[in-house]
Amino acid sequence: MIVMKFGGSSVESASAIERVAGIVRRVVARNPVVVVSAMGKTTQQLLNMGEEAAAGKKERALESLRTLRQMHEREIGALLPASGESEVRQILDGHFGEMGELLEQLSAEGEFTPESVDALSSYGERLSSRLIALVFSNVGMNAAHVDARCVVLTDARHKAATPLYPQTYARARDKILPLISQGKVSVLGGFIGATESGVTTTLGRGGSDFSAAIIGAGIGAEEIQIWTDVDGVMTCDPKLVPEARRVKTISFAEAAELAYFGAKVLHPSTLVPAIEKNIPVVVLNSRRPEIAGTRIVAEAVPCSNVIKAISCKRGIYIVNMRSTRMLMAHGFLNRIFEIFSRAETAVDMLASSEVSVSLTIDDPARLTEICQALREFSDVSVEKDQAIVCIVGDNLRDTPGVAARTFGALQGINIRMISQGASLLNLGFVVAARDAEKTVKLLHQEFFRCADPTVFD
Numbered sequence: 001m002i003v004m005k006f007g008g009s010s011v012e013s014a015s016a017i018e019r020v021a022g023i024v025r026r027v028v029a030r031n032p033v034v035v036v037s038a039m040g041k042t043t044q045q046l047l048n049m050g051e052e053a054a055a056g057k058k059e060r061a062l063e064s065l066r067t068l069r070q071m072h073e074r075e076i077g078a079l080l081p082a083s084g085e086s087e088v089r090q091i092l093d094g095h096f097g098e099m100g101e102l103l104e105q106l107s108a109e110g111e112f113t114p115e116s117v118d119a120l121s122s123y124g125e126r127l128s129s130r131l132i133a134l135v136f137s138n139v140g141m142n143a144a145h146v147d148a149r150c151v152v153l154t155d156a157r158h159k160a161a162t163p164l165y166p167q168t169y170a171r172a173r174d175k176i177l178p179l180i181s182q183g184k185v186s187v188l189g190g191f192i193g194a195t196e197s198g199v200t201t202t203l204g205r206g207g208s209d210f211s212a213a214i215i216g217a218g219i220g221a222e223e224i225q226i227w228t229d230v231d232g233v234m235t236c237d238p239k240l241v242p243e244a245r246r247v248k249t250i251s252f253a254e255a256a257e258l259a260y261f262g263a264k265v266l267h268p269s270t271l272v273p274a275i276e277k278n279i280p281v282v283v284l285n286s287r288r289p290e291i292a293g294t295r296i297v298a299e300a301v302p303c304s305n306v307i308k309a310i311s312c313k314r315g316i317y318i319v320n321m322r323s324t325r326m327l328m329a330h331g332f333l334n335r336i337f338e339i340f341s342r343a344e345t346a347v348d349m350l351a352s353s354e355v356s357v358s359l360t361i362d363d364p365a366r367l368t369e370i371c372q373a374l375r376e377f378s379d380v381s382v383e384k385d386q387a388i389v390c391i392v393g394d395n396l397r398d399t400p401g402v403a404a405r406t407f408g409a410l411q412g413i414n415i416r417m418i419s420q421g422a423s424l425l426n427l428g429f430v431v432a433a434r435d436a437e438k439t440v441k442l443l444h445q446e447f448f449r450c451a452d453p454t455v456f457d
Contacts, residue, residue: 001180002027002223005035005190005212009229010286011128012040014078020132021139023227023289024185028141030222031180033215035148035190036132037208038124039075042068043191049103050112050120058107062100069096076131080138091130099123114158118192118202122149125189125208133187144184151175151218152193152211154201161193161201163214165273168193172218180219188215209267213281217273224279226266227286232294233258233265235456236310240437241444245456247308248292251300254308254392255281257426261311261348261390271296292457300394304452306402307393310443312436316348316386317364318416319371322356323378333357339373348388349419349428358417360388360430386416387436390428391443397424409446413439 004027006020024032037043045068052061069092076088102120106112129145136143151171154161179186190208193201203210209226216224230238231246233255238244250258252275259266265283274281274296284293321336336357340347343366350359361367367382374380396402406427407415417430431439448456 001031001033001219001221002225003033003035003212003216003219003221004225004227005208006037006227006286007208007229008037008040008042010227011036011132014075016286017075017079017132017135019286019289020227021136021141023286024136025139025141028185033176033180033186033188033219033221034132034136035188035208035212035215036125036128037190039072039128042124042128043121043205046099046120046124047117050106050116053103053106054110054112056107056110058103061103061107065096065099065103072127072131076135079135084134084138087134088131091127091134095123095127095130115199118158118161119200121202122189122192122200125191129187129189136185136187142182142184144179144186146175146179146186146188148188148190148192148211149194149198149200151188152203152214154193154195154203156195156199156201158201160204161195163193163203163210165214165217168214169218172215176215176219203269204267206267207269209270213270213273213279216279217277220277221279224274224281226270226281226283228265228283229285229287230265230283231285231288231291232283233296233309235308235448235451236440236444237312240312240440244444245448245451246291247294248455248457249295249297249301250308251394252281252296252298253425254300254394255296257390257392258309258311261313261388261392261426261428301455303393303395303455305393305447305450305455306395306399306405307391307447308455309392310440310447311388311390311392312440313348313362313388313390314433314436315362316360316388316430316433317362317367318358318360318383318386318430319367319374320356320358320381320383321374321378324355335377336374339370342373343370345370349417349430351417351419360386360417383416385433386430387433387439388428388430389436389439389443390426391447392426394425396427402427405446406443409442410439413442 049061133143133145153164153167190211233247234244281296348360
């Protein structure tokens with residue numbers, strides 16, 4: 001059994017879905033379970049509509065909804081015979097009718113609550129999974145749609161729900177294994193789940209990867225495949241450095257560091273269930289399925305290069321706190337982290353001295369509230385438009401002089417914060433966002449002049 005997740009760019013159009021169908025059909029003998037994202041940019045469009053409706057722009061939101069329906073009808077219709085039109089229309093009528101009613105409700109209430117965000121944004125995956133299952137059946141596969149909300153059980157935290165693993169694993173076995181035994185290809189929407197009372201939740205942006213890993217762990221898959229629009233995990237973002245190399249094999253630990261610090265090819269939480277169950281994860285390109293991709297496994301492979309990859313995470317805010325009360329005082333950091341915990345805001349990096357603390361966040365939604373609380377006992381300043389750059393590799397733990405090489409290559413670039421001791425696998429630091437691209441290019445030149453052919457392609 002394998003789990004195959006296809007992202008939004010992999011199912012964005014009729015031609016893309018046709019490619020996906022061909023990829024899945026070639027591995028039917030391996031009992032695939034398919035997890036799909038919403039088509040293209042559907043989720044963002046739905047969120048925009050919700051915001052518009054709540055802001056009193058209902059007609060604009062409803063017009064956008066009509067355009068979105070036309071896109072689904074056009075792209076899916078191109079893949080099905082005329083005899084399938086009525087079933088497609090029935091699916092679209094039901095889903096878009098419900099979305100229209102929800103937009104009307106948001107307009108009347110004037111508020112786009114977290115629960116409403118999940119309810120509306122879930123429709124992208126609910127639609128794509130139903131329609132793609134229909135396409136699979138039309139091309140000769142024995143496909144069955146499975147509502148992911150009946151499989152992925154979560155807590156009630158909207159917009160970033162946490163799966164309840166034991167219950168979800170049990171449901172995955174109960175819902176999916178019988179279909180596999182019947183020779184069926186199960187098709188589920190990623191990103192979505194539900195509470196015990198049946199309220200729709202989402203796992204956060206990029207959560208379709210997470211869904212695939214959870215389902216793979218639940219059914220005991222031999223492999224979890226993440227199909228996207230790049231050739232695998234790269235030595236850095238190829239949009240920044242066109243000569244970036246594909247990493248053939250990387251460890252779970254290294255990939256997790258990259259994902260957390262901005263490598264967009266994987267959702268940061270994806271690897272948690274895979275690590276727990278020791279299931280290999282393979283990152284592949286749906287537009288170039290002949291490329292072997294990147295295999296993510298438990299143990300790091302020997303490599304003559306010091307690092308495996310460079311990640312870059314933009315949209316970072318530095319929060320600086322200064323207070324003489326810190327001097328020789330216990331409990332000061334605890335007080336700071338309690339504030340961030342109450343605000344449900346994660347901290348990426350931290351640096352401290354005798355009387356000051358600086359930390360980074362990537363979600364400013366509750367930053368004003370956080371700063372007000374911090375100012376009760378410290379002077380606070382905020383720096384926006386920053387970026388975290390990380391070099392990641394198993395060899396960092398045993399190689400002296402890495403920091404010297406790193407910062408020697410970055411002469412002329414102001415380094416705002418540095419973090420190394422917290423991880424044996426990465427060296428991270430903060431630069432101004434305007435310097436991020438130059439920083440990544442200089443580091444790639446320094447560390448990948450020669451790339452080990454057994455690890456890089």
